[in-house]
Amino acid sequence: MIYRTLGRTGLKVSLLGYGTGGPSQFGARAGVDRAGRQRIIRRALDLGVNLFDSAEGYGASEEWLGDALDGVTREMYFIATKWGPPLGERAGRRADLAGLAESVERSLRRLRTDYIDVMQFHGVAEADYDAVVDRFYPTMKSLQQQGKVRFIGITFPLKSEPRHEGAVKALREGPKLWDTIMLKYGFLNQRAAKEVFPMAIEHDVGVINMAAVRLSLTRPGRTDEVVARLKSEAVIPRGELPDEKPFDWLIRGDVDSVISAGYKFGANHPAVSTVLTGTSSIDHLEANAKALEKPALPAEDQERLVRLLGDSAEPD
């Protein structure tokens, strides 16, 4: 496993991290039971994964993660979790939402720990950014001073802001506030490389890459549909990629699947410290760890993806 420094936190995080949200929800969707979750986490640790991402909003995942990590020396891993501020859509949807301090106490209990390594504001849209900083950041700072939270991060919505408007605002206006940011960067969404990553590097803000392959690269037929649409929108010049299996040319050498190429691309930027995988399958976990043993794609393939898809901003 390769380890990279997570920006100014100084944490040496594994290039592959494990995420308990996303379509797999820590195996909940596939019916993975408690013993299965234990096996996934133990295998992840064996493979060298040391960063585990959760959220108060991911069903029972914090509790499950705390359970699966029980008995593992706390210094062997880092926990990132999140709290969703009651703003925008979330304000209307979740009347039961706990305040930040209360939510952190609950997260600590569920995760069976005294501290959270990276505590993140979850899914902050550009329109809500100022309110997060004014209304909730001071409480986060105080939790940090109390030692309950080591570092402060922010994540951004996947679907509504695939062009990372919130991240651009956060790094333009408050780069010193954020030890880490989490957003999607993959070969079907390369936008972060334009503005966000240069600012993250300049200010030493750690980047956690989420959803590098997600649905657009893992669901049969979905990749073909996305590419057909990008062709019809003239994002991709016609004739450049086949209509079916448009990325199979990436499979060569140590790249054994398009998904493997997707994780490699997601890791192959100097701003990115870790790429989360959200999987319910040990076979997939192992394949994804193998893909990141040598993250670089052949240079000409990497260049072709950037030339063809440098402007793409797929949400999923």
Ligand SMILES: NC(=O)c1ccc[n+]([C@@H]2O[C@H](COP(=O)([O-])OP(=O)(O)OC[C@H]3O[C@@H](n4cnc5c(N)ncnc54)[C@H](OP(=O)(O)O)[C@@H]3O)[C@@H](O)[C@H]2O)c1
């Ligand atoms: N706004 C936010 O803060 C936010 C938003 C999204 C995600 N996140 C975090 O980022 C983490 C990663 O996001 P994600 O789970 O969407 O990302 P992802 O790892 O890009 O995609 C997960 C999907 O890919 C499939 N998959 C993974 N490896 C595979 C393989 N080798 N072969 C075939 N299918 C494979 C999984 O299915 P299987 O279960 O079958 O493997 C799952 O459906 C989340 O778990 C969450 O912790 C945060």
